[in-house]
Amino acid sequence: MGTCVAKLFALLCAFLLYRTPPSIQAEKHSLYYIYTALSKPVNLPGVYEFTAMGLLDDTQIDYYNSKEQRNIPKQTWMKEKMPEDYWEEDTKLRKDKERWIKKNIDSLMKCMKQNESDLHVLQWRHGCEVEQQGSEPKRIDEYCYDGEDFLSFDYKESQWVTPVDTDLKSKWKWDNVPILKQHTAGYLKMECVDWLKKFREYGDEELRKPSPPDVHMFARKSRNETQLKLICMVTGFYAKDTMMTIRKYRTGLPENEIKSTGIRPNPDGTFQIQKSVEISEDEEVEYDCFLFHTTLKEPIIIKWGNQSSYTYI
Incomplete structure (x- = not known):
């Protein structure tokens, strides 16, 4: 399973070494959503019990936190292109995911017999990458607990997998919930790629402004x-x-x-x-x-x- 830390922004293109420029490498585009939940509140500015953000090509497109409880656009084109009912519906989905991930962090702490006075962090990242037209997308749905890889979804096998040294109780529990596997596989198969294409079309004017660097x-x-x-x-x-x-x-x-x-x-x-x-x-x-x-x-x-x-x- 890949690292749970958000990817660094910049993957360099090929260098131009001679007078005639070679053709530009095929673009790689990605859409990821990252959710972070804390087991208890911390008194630090800008740090919330739950946050969620969408990243299109490593650029933040929306944001939600447990204090404001409202999903907001982070790009002008997102605000202009997406209707008001999209943000209302997406706010409801963020609240559902907040309850879901908070419920799971509580279950993990009990399963591992951890002290409730200690701070624990559960992160969830899901999304997709497309390198070039016609290629098979890369599909990701993975969880980290206290900074360690914990659980991921094997899209091809339609099952949850864990590192060797991880407690398997959550895997067995989730494998016995068919609707969860169906929803996860369904989103990764089509919905994520469809939204990636749609967002790329909506943001194309902004992301490729004609003004030269x-x-x-x-x-x-x-x-x-x-x-x-x-x-x-x-x-x-x-x-x-x-x-x-x-x-x-x-x-x-x-x-x-x-x-x-x-x-x-x-x-x-x-x-x-x-x-x-x-x-x-x-x-x-x-x-x-x-x-x-x-x-x-x-x-x-x-x-x-x-x-x-x-x-x-």
Whole structure:
């Protein structure tokens, strides 16, 4: 079973190393819902007994917590595209799931004879991933208890499975509830993929805005006094299908010479990435930052020569 921790945002695209850009890799899209329940309240700001969130391509699209008890959109396009009765119905579903997961955390504590005064956490993640059109989707329904893999649903075999060292009582109990297996398999088979496609269509204008990314190239002093750190930064893009590299005389530098931050989210829902390379301060060489993005008809090239001034950051 895969890790129960939410996935990190950025899986990098292939690097562009030569003058002719290769074709962009096939997109991978995902829709996951993550529910987290605590066995008791904690007096910490922003921490609730129960939270739920939806993630489309690692971007939060809705959110619910046990205090406000209302599912709210986290993206403008979700608010605009989904009717009011969708949010009313989804709030009811979140409340049902809150009761369900709280009931199960109580059962687990009793089954494992744990002290009620201690804090315990039950997490549930379910959803799907589609790598390319026509491929078999990846379907996930899994539970973690106190940070450890606890239970997952084997979609192909239509049964619950547990790690070897996990108490099997819950598995046996759930395997004897046919309606639960039918509901889980039914959601994973069609409903999740259908919603993934629908949300992707609804959010396509926002996720792939035609405005080009901002590309900047600058340098700063390296720790080595005779060298500069040459940095290429791209920010303000939506779709993560981005190929960017630093080139020397229009030829991409070897990957092992370039350091990358990876693709990171901006507060406004866009993404950014920085790549850097160490160069000699007196090197009279033409470098450039080469970017190709799905919103562009042709690459963006920002040149940087041997300049007399550079930026401190």
